[in-house]
Amino acid sequence: MRSKINTFRAFFLLLGLFCFLSINTQGEEVAKDAGHTATNDGEHEKFNAGKFIIDHVTDKYEWHLWGSHEDPTSIPLPIILYSKEKGLNVFSSARFEHGKASCNGYKLTHDGHIEAEDNAEFYDFSITKTTSEILLACFLLLWVFLTVAKSYTRRTGLAPKGLQSFIEPVILFVRDDIAKASIGEKHYARFVPFLLTAFFFIFVNNLLGLIPIFPGGANVTGNIAVTFTLAFIVLIITLFIGNKHYWGHILWMPGVPAWVKIFLLTPIEIIGVFQRPFVLMIRLFANIAAGHIVILSFVCLIFVFGSSSDLGGWLFSPISMAFALFMNAMELLVAFLQAYVFTLLTAMYFGACVEEPHHKERH
């Protein structure tokens, strides 16, 4: 299993690298293009794949359904802003008119950020596309698991049925193969609720992200703020649950000369405490974002070819779609795999924190 995960990781790192390189070249074009589109407004706009992809994988203040960048059909989302001078401002993102209008002294910039017109400092707690996707995922999770929980209490001791039998193997998988296997028989039970929640939260958001149309499609787990939050929670938990044995090994590793500890081991171990959740954050973010970018890249290829000649676009579309389809299938696997890897590594960190000293110290 481990070697398989490593192979996948290597594969996706390569893909991610490829995508970043392609964004880079496109990014330079964006810079060139900015002037280009401004001067030739009436002309047929050149398709910009990099901008298109970044637009699709980053957060938005509205839920874009279809239509051009300037006049799209989209679902407006609530904007919640707070500044010391103006207080709390809550209004619909439709009032920005896709960047053409300003509202309550705030305006939407060209690259999709909100700015105060007087450049004052403000806090942005808007329900963005990603936030609303998270809320949707939460409602989904609540609905599914409260239903399942109800059927457990209603049919005590009976064999699982329906949704329950669909969910149960996954719950057992998380409990037995992730929690029990990495934390150990004695301590695992108190971490199972967190691990289950994290697993299903990531898994459902991964899956929702793969749906290209309205209720899905937001790049939640490929957003670094989301993975940061999850990793941050893991960090806080590991800081609080670590036992004497764990901290002893981090701060003053037994059996090593003092100068090695002071100059080498203790700094490294302390970095390690933060580096592990940091890696959790990057891994989930990079895997999911890369997956979205690769699929979008294949779709974009059609329009890149189409922008030189219509025939080219039509001819390339079946090839592109085949690749996109393959990647989508792959992403289904990755959706599960990344939820699994995140949960498994979290469980292993917890396991290290609560591990009992099973060998006698040498001194």
Added chain:
Amino acid sequence: MNTFGIILMSPLLSPSYGLIVWTLLAFLTILIILKKFAWKPILEALKERENSIQNALDAAEKAKKEMASLNASNEKILQDARMERDLLFKEAREMKDSIIAEAKTKAVVEAERLITAAREIINNEKMAAITEIKNQVATLSIEIAEKILKSELSNDEKQKTLVKSLLEDVKLN
């Protein structure tokens, strides 16, 4: 701007704190709700079911073991009974043999005693009979002698003859 700068400045890599706050809120809320209303009953029900299955398996195993031990003890009882029976048979046979032997010796002794007694009785009877016969013979002899004497000495002639014969027999040497 170099490649590294573009990657770092990319909107992909700049987390927005609004989203962090909302994610934190959403995640902690569902963590608390699910922990209380979903994971607790689900995990408890699973545990309970596993326990009941384990108990059932244990009970079956125990019953199997009991059955086996019961069989074993049955076998042992049967074995014991068989041994007991064999012992009894053996004892009975020995007893029979000893009784027969004893009876035989007793019979021999009794027979001998009887024979001896009989012999004694016979002897006594014989002696008695002989004595009786002797007495009878004596009586008879006396009676005969008496009768003969009476007839012999019935007249003088005869008496003289007798004396004469007797005298003849007596040799005066």
